[in-house]
Amino acid sequence: MTAHIHDLATADGRRPSPYCWAAKLALAHKGLAFETTPTRFVDIPAIKGGGFRTVPVIELGHTTIGDSFDLAVHLDKAYPDAPPLFGGPQAEALTRFVLGHVMFAMGKIARVIAVDINAALDPETQAYFRSSREKMLKATLEDAAADRDAGVAAAREAFQPLRIMLRKQPFLGGAGPVFGDFLLAGVVQWTKVVGTVDFFSEDAPIAEWFGRINERYAAVLSATRG
Numbered sequence: 001m002t003a004h005i006h007d008l009a010t011a012d013g014r015r016p017s018p019y020c021w022a023a024k025l026a027l028a029h030k031g032l033a034f035e036t037t038p039t040r041f042v043d044i045p046a047i048k049g050g051g052f053r054t055v056p057v058i059e060l061g062h063t064t065i066g067d068s069f070d071l072a073v074h075l076d077k078a079y080p081d082a083p084p085l086f087g088g089p090q091a092e093a094l095t096r097f098v099l100g101h102v103m104f105a106m107g108k109i110a111r112v113i114a115v116d117i118n119a120a121l122d123p124e125t126q127a128y129f130r131s132s133r134e135k136m137l138k139a140t141l142e143d144a145a146a147d148r149d150a151g152v153a154a155a156r157e158a159f160q161p162l163r164i165m166l167r168k169q170p171f172l173g174g175a176g177p178v179f180g181d182f183l184l185a186g187v188v189q190w191t192k193v194v195g196t197v198d199f200f201s202e203d204a205p206i207a208e209w210f211g212r213i214n215e216r217y218a219a220v221l222s223a224t225r226g
């Protein structure tokens with residue numbers, strides 16, 4: 001079966017969404033093929049006739065799932081013999097903590113690059129993105145990014161828990177990657193696809209960990225335009 005993902009896209013077709021990347025890595029981890037539809041922020045409400053507010057929206061046969069974490073839970077239940085994304089209910093629960101870490105770190109990165117993401121959108125999408133993100137950031141996109149060096153430093157610091165863990169093991173999953181790795185890798189991939197600020201290439205623990213994921217899923221991560 002080939003899954004179908006409604007995948008966030010910029011005006012030039014790049015795919016920035018961290019959660020869409022996590023979903024694509026999760027499908028690949030289970031050995032499932034997928035295709036994508038480039039989707040602008042303003043197109044999300046019309047997906048499948050309505051009812052979705054965020055992407056990824058993933059169609060798997062007759063099942064439609066509107067959340068990357070829910071997708072991973074579904075995949076572990078539906079494909080128990082393929083490599084695990086969690087490996088059990090405790091690991092699934094603990095991965096919610098990783099999601100919290102991801103959301104915190106994404107907030108720091110967004111302050112720096114939301115203005116750059118906006119520049120990569122078409123005018124209709126820019127109007128939506130600017131008003132929604134300025135509410136979230138409680139600042140104009142330009143003001144949020146004004147002290148770029150401090151913003152980058154804060155974003156890098158937010159990844160310290162991952163660096164500390166990587167002193168002991170190569171992946172969140174131990175010897176191999178699990179969904180928690182894919183959530184965090186989606187954030188790194190987001191920064192690479194937006195491409196205006198290099199947060200991690202000089203950051204050895206994180207660059208090497210991302211490299212290990214890229215070794216396994218290069219075909220997925222290199223498809224930056226779907």
Ligand SMILES: N[C@@H](CCC(=O)N[C@@H](CS)C(=O)NCC(=O)O)C(=O)O
Nearest residue numbers: 017018019053054055056067068069
């Ligand atoms: N919990 C959701 C979150 C997805 C999410 O926030 N996606 C963003 C793109 S990275 C989105 O679609 N935002 C829509 C909007 O802001 O209107 C998941 O993991 O699938």
